[in-house]
Amino acid sequence: MAPLLEVRDLVTAYGKIEALRGVSLAVQEGSITCLLGPNGAGKTTLMFSIAGILRPRRGSIRLGARDITGRAPHVIVAAGIALVPENRLVFANMSVLENLRAGAYQRRGGAEIESDIERLMLRFPRLRERAAQNAGTLSGGEQQMLAVARALMSRPRLLLMDEPSLGLAPLVVEEIFRIIAELHRDGTTILLVEQNAHLALQVAQHFYLIEQGKVSFSGSPGALAEDEVIRRAYLGSAAR
Amino acid sequence: MDDFTLGLLTNVGLFSFLALSAYLLLLAGEMSFGQQAFFGVGAYAGGILTTLYGVPLPLAALAAMGLGALAAFLVGLPTLRLKGLYFAMATLAAAEIARLLFELLHFQREIEGELAGPDGTQGFRGIRWIFEQGIEAQEFLLLTYALLALVLAALLLVERSRLGVTLRSVGEDPELAAALGVNVNRFKLGVAASAGALAALGGVLFAHHNTFIEPRNFDIMLGVHSLAYALIGGLGTALGPLLGVALDIGVLEGSRIFGGARMIVFGGLVAVLLVLRPRGLLDEALVHCITSRALQRR
Amino acid sequence: MLLDLLQNTIDGAAAGASYALLAVGFTLIFGVLRRVNLSYGPAVMIGCYAATWLHLNFQSGLIVLALAAVAGTVLAGAYVERLCFAPHRSGSAIAAMVASFALWMQFEELATLVLPRHVYAFPLLHEGAPVEFLGLSLRPDALAVLGVAAILCALLQGLLHRTRFGLAVRATIENPHAASLAGIDPGRIFVLIFALASAIGGIAGFLIVATHGQVTPMLGMWATLKGLLAMMLGGLGSLRGAIVGALVLGQIEAHSQWFLGPQWRDLVAYLLLFALLAANPSWMTRWTISRSAS
Known part of the structure; x- marks a missing residue:
């Protein structure tokens, strides 16, 4: 089966420094795929390149049959990819409800949007309680849920999540991962960047290890001794 | 040299002081909309001293520079910790206050049977020290450029010294500069006072060259112009602002090709130039490239 | 005495209302672009000159003149946006500002080329x-x-x-990156806001010249200064603040003119702004975006 997302030989640079040096990967429809790797390996750069925030220098990104390489972020959202960024970037001075509506900006049909909001409120009861509150007043975990819900409001074919557990308390992290598992059960395709490799390997069907701007290893959890993957994800292969 | 050219060249020199004043603050990371105030303070103070009290111009100029530095210090004291637009607006307010105070300034005395001195919005006539001393226009031009050369030499020396490095580091990353032990606030106050003195020196010369000044000489247009000079010419070297002034006054006034549409042509050129070179013609990269080549050749 | 006070307050409110429109336009542009558009007032002046030209040549009615003022301002604003703000969107704020100043010079000369006298009469809203x-x-x-x-x-x-457009504007004001991740095109919002702010400025300009009964090239600098002053007095970047700042400015001007004399009118306003900035109250320097909206 053709993958939903296919990245080929992607090179993205900041000035003269190439942060991605020819990355290729594929995400199968309905799966959770996880990117592991030490800090500075290029995981966030890859997410930004797919979402259109950074323009790749070479290589291609395809969503289904469509080439989306180098398109603007709003075009990529319309094509069906939504990114939940690392620092969440909720609209702090807008209400929770307005944040969700902003997430559906590309969609037409008010009634359907409102019913989607209703469904998301069921999934994230905390957001319902705080619907009228400004997003800036939410706790870190609640903001993370809002960021996920906002991304889902565009009805993406592919959800990109960059470090959803960053800076959150263990209980909250657990809840976030429970939600990720739920989304997966409902058929959402997810590409996940996660520092917490233990957790990530529990939910993912496939993973890529990225080191120094390249894919150094890929496989399914269990294929490589888990300890080895985790060690390299944290420390990089230079620590061998 | 005909009078027109003489006047033009002198003006280029005079406004260069103001452009350098704005440039100094830009290097320290502050955008001032108000350097024209110190230009005005210098013009009024110098004019009053020579015309009403018969003080020789050099002494009057020194006193005016001191006053300009003091005024800039006083304005800088509560405002230099403001950032970006807030500082720009505070200096704009200060400069407009100064201009409106010039409008309220009536201080006239009878000198040789004529009333002389600032007369509010009517301006300040008869600043004639230059003519009374029999100084020719050409000599004044030379004097202006000699002073400008002096200032420029000092600035270029500073730029190569540790002081210059500190100046740019305060402008580019004040937190880092503070971490390296620079007292950023005190340093900026010093820069502001020097910039004030520099503008005041230009003002004194301007008043004596024109013999007549009025409050609206020192309005916001002059201030934004001086900022623009620094930015058009480039922030890489003290020569940049001079290039900006020379381009504006020299080329613009000097060339009559475009007739009545000079400003339209020039304004468009500036806007396009800023698209191509947002930090001016002589920006840091170009200056760095030129100086490193020159060093290699040595 | 009390009557004078009341009369001044009413006069100040009327002046403040026209400042409010200028300040709102300024704030919209500053809010989405985080850039100061010095050409805002001069663009308004161009709109008013377009209306004056129509008045002189065709004796058009007030409605037509108002439309001409809006159209002229929007056109001039679009020119400013393309040349000064679109190229510097992610670049230098100072370069954008200085470029807008260069266009100001162009606008002033254009105005005096088309209508060379220093002052032109403009038909009054109410004779x-x-x-x-x-x-x-x-x-x-x-x-x-x-x-x-x-x-x-x-x-x-x-x-x-x-509205959906308003939601996108507020999202862009808060964070253009986040807005683009939500599927909003910030570039489009920038352009539309520029047009909207220019249209508001055109209406403000028309109302101002039609109550003053005259047009001069100085209108450009005047409108930029009043707009900036009111925006800053209101704390920068909030629409509600801009409106309050404009009304306060109108009151200060009216009362200080009455009590201290006409030469004090502007002086008191600038003194107040300087004092506020020097005191650095936190409400003023905290860039709160969506107070711009709420």
Whole structure:
């Protein structure tokens, strides 16, 4: 089966420094795929390149049959990819409800949007309680849920999540991962960047290890001794 | 040299002081909309001293520079910790206050049977020290450029010294500069006072060259112009602002090709130039490239 | 005495209302672009000159003149946006500002090329004497300005809070990156906001020249300074603040002119701004974006 997302030989640079040096990967429809790797390996750069925030220098990104390489972020959202960024970037001075509506900006049909909001409120009861509150007043975990819900409001074919557990308390992290598992059960395709490799390997069907701007290893959890993957994800292969 | 050219060249020199004043603050990371105030303070103070009290111009100029530095210090004291637009607006307010105070300034005395001195919005006539001393226009031009050369030499020396490095580091990353032990606030106050003195020196010369000044000489247009000079010419070297002034006054006034549409042509050129070179013609990269080549050749 | 105070307050409110429109336009542009557009006033001046030209050549009616003022301002604004702000969107704020100053010079010369006299008469909104009411003199045209400004501000509030476009604008004001991740095209919002702010400026310019009864090239600098001053007095970057700042500015001007004399009118306003900035109150320097909306 053709993958939903296919990245080929992607090179993205900041000035003269190439942060991605020819990355290729594929995400199968309905799966959770996880990117592991030490800090500075290029995981966030890859997410930004797919979402259109950074323009790749070479290589291609395809969503289904469509080439989306180098398109603007709003075009990529319309094509069906939504990114939940690392620092969440909720609209702090807008209400929770307005944040969700902003997430559906590309969609037409008010009634359907409102019913989607209703469904998301069921999934994230905390957001319902705080619907009228400004997003800036939410706790870190609640903001993370809002960021996920906002991304889902565009009805993406592919959800990109960059470090959803960053800076959150263990209980909250657990809840976030429970939600990720739920989304997966409902058929959402997810590409996940996660520092917490233990957790990530529990939910993912496939993973890529990225080191120094390249894919150094890929496989399914269990294929490589888990300890080895985790060690390299944290420390990089230079620590061998 | 005909009078027109003489006047033009002198003006280029005079406004260069103001452009350098704005440039100094830009290097320290502050955008001032108000350097024209110190230009005005210098013009009024110098004019009053020579015309009403018969003080020789050099002494009057020194006193005016001191006053300009003091005024800039006083304005800088509560405002230099403001950032970006807030500082720009505070200096704009200060400069407009100064201009409106010039409008309220009536201080006239009878000198040789004529009333002389600032007369509010009517301006300040008869600043004639230059003519009374029999100084020719050409000599004044030379004097202006000699002073400008002096200032420029000092600035270029500073730029190569540790002081210059500190100046740019305060402008580019004040937190880092503070971490390296620079007292950023005190340093900026010093820069502001020097910039004030520099503008005041230009003002004194301007008043004596024109013999007549009025409050609206020192309005916001002059201030934004001086900022623009620094930015058009480039922030890489003290020569940049001079290039900006020379381009504006020299080329613009000097060339009559475009007739009545000079400003339209020039304004468009500036806007396009800023698209191509947002930090001016002589920006840091170009200056760095030129100086490193020159060093290699040595 | 009390009557004078009341009369000044009314006059100040009318002036403040026209400042409010200028300040709102300024704030919209600053809010989405984080850039100061020095050419805002001069673009308004160009709009007013377009209307004056129509008046002189065709004796057009007030409605046509108002439309011409808006169209002229929007056109001039579009030119400014393309040349000064679109190229510097992610670049230098100072370069964008200086470029907008360069275009200001262009606008002033263009105006004097087309209409070379220093002052031109502009038809008044309302001819004839003010209405006397309980010892106060009420100018119908000033009241009309107040009314139009109030309606426009209410409409703008509705636009920003009740529409999909408004949602996108507020999201872009808060964070253009986040907005683009939500599927909003910030570039489009920038352009539309520029057009909207210019249109509001055009209306403000028309109301101002039609109550003053004259047009000069100085209108450009005047409008930029009043707009900037009101925006800063209101704390920078909040629409509500800009409106309050403009009304305060109108009151300060009217009362200081009455009590201290005309030469103090502007002086007091600048002294207040300087004192506020020097005191650095946190409400003023905290860039709160969506107070711009709420």
